Amino acid sequence: MGVFVASTRPKVVVTRNLGPETMPLLLERDDVEVVVWPEDTYCDRKWLLENVRGATGLLVMLSDRVDAELLEAAGPSLKVLSTMSVGYEHVPLPELAKRNIRLGYTPDVLTDAVADIAIMLALMASRNAEEVTAVVRNGEWPKRPWSPFMFCGPQLSASTVHPQRTAGFIGFGRIAQATLKRLVPFGLTTCLYAGNPATPADPAADAAHARAFGLPRVARVGLAELAAESDVVFVLAPGGPATRHVVDAAFLRRMKSTAVLVNAARGTLVDTDALVRALRERWIWGAGLDVLEGEPVIHADHPLVKEPRCTLLPHIGSASIETRQGMAKMAAENLLGGVLGHAMPAEFTGTK
Template sequence: MDSSGRRFKVVVCRNLGPDVMSILEARPELDLVVWPQDSACERSWLMENISGATGVIVMLTDKVNAELLDKAGPSLKVVSTMSVGYEHIDLKEAAQRGLKVGYTPDVLTDAVADLSVMLALMAGRNGGTGVDLVQRGQWGTFSWAPFGLCGPQLSTTAASPTRKIGFLGFGRIAQATLARLVPFGITHCLYSSNPSSLPNHARDAALAKQHKLQAVSKVDIDELSRESDVLFVLAPGGGETYHIVNETLLRKMKRTSILVNASRGTLVDSDALAKALREGWIWGAGLDVVEGEPNVTIDHPLVKEPRCVIVPHIASATLETRLEMATRAAQNLIGAILGWEMPSQVNLSHVS
């Protein structure tokens, strides 16, 4: 409540579960308006209820644009999203209106790293094809062959003692993924990041020593594509990285290489990747995200490729991670409204 005893209207676009809703409900200053269904919030409901709100908690599916902000009016102080990405929020509009924007970085690092390794293994070892074979009841009719359902091994062997793992983007999630891959015996880590950022030789040398690798090296994207046995796409979305994985890059990769994307679907040209798989430029792909999702039907070119393993954007889908994300979203909102520090606030100072 403010000095006059007025409560602050807060719109919540999805029930965050008893553990987190109780945090919001415990604040007498807040007057909660919660989307009542166990489904994505309908735009019409949000537009109807946002007027006069001081804060709103949104999901990735809720578009925060000028239309919504105009409807909210000058009372709106904070937009808090239960996500690490904020492409669904018009940051320019938020900055111009003096809004605070909260998000949930870092808390999903381990979950995304876990899934990235899972996708690499599934794609390399024909996991999608194998699961489909069993689920369609065709295991018994499958004709075993000495090299049937074989794929490139992630771990090193006596015959193949070198494994080079590549990262497009080398932030927290990439480095957590690297740590998980060390027991497989990888020997080299290559990465390509923002061209404007200088190589961090001291950090790279420390990582190589920590993980007992022959080298951790920043390289250009051409070398990254040529040398990586597995290439993990873990870079931010946006115009600068749109379709950065395209036909040119894919043609440079090894025929036994694996592509994994657990960041944003827009980084990978789906048609080019489907062509690469169909024509055997690379071995396989593991995707948590696809451009245009969730409109990915059985007719999608990547769904038709047997060596492409696709899961429906579940990288953060562990009970522990989602609880922490929801808690952070609630804490961000409360902090902004009550004048406390927000645990995770998007820096809008550079947005114009």
């Protein structure tokens, strides 16, 4: 009769298959034991609580709930938590710190993909894409007699009629600046942004940004001025209590009636009820949202779904093939680095 010998390799638990480009980085190693949730669905909580016992590393998705219960189930062996996301609101940072668990995340790699989506949403919202697409899909186009201003919306780019174009950014980090870079060829003349109130203004940095982007003006301003002066407002700040409903009724009322709002950050930054009213009463021209409060539980009767000038996407900002592959690879490398005591490509240190 053979003798059972428990594995001495550190165990890592992965809550989703990371694809054929990344999984071999884990499965073909002989120095770790890999346990993977076998379905391409939300990881079952009971399965996770059972399999995480004795794990040294855990790789999760943004949709996985990480809490004290899960960390207790893992036990003192857990050294690293790797999340395949740039956000870490789903991770209890104090609990990790208390247990000396390292945290890996996936910043930078999704910057360009989210910036692309932000521009797409700005164009769709300004040119009534949701509303006019429905006209075609519903067979109503033949019933609409042509008129000089049929289907018109405000132009994102500068023109002889409106040579001045201002973009406003709530948050001016990597994604915002990548978005600004894409806007410059549209003839943008001014960039306004609102930053973290705890960070002092830096006019020299603003002047350097203006030179780098080839713009007449880049300036940090208050939210009221940003709302009133911008032709398009991009919400690209971190989530969390400090930024909850930073775009509220007062902000929306200050916006131009021809302005559009784009949110590609977190749904909690925009007050849903206020935005619904702003769209219905035409305080603003339109909105393009990749994120919503309460997502993904958004049904067909949601008030924003019913708004013809609101373009909604199911949180696909990072959903390019190249970006998701890059995120998966970074998450796997973070996991291995933490488990084996090596450097991690992107470790959260509490200073971001």
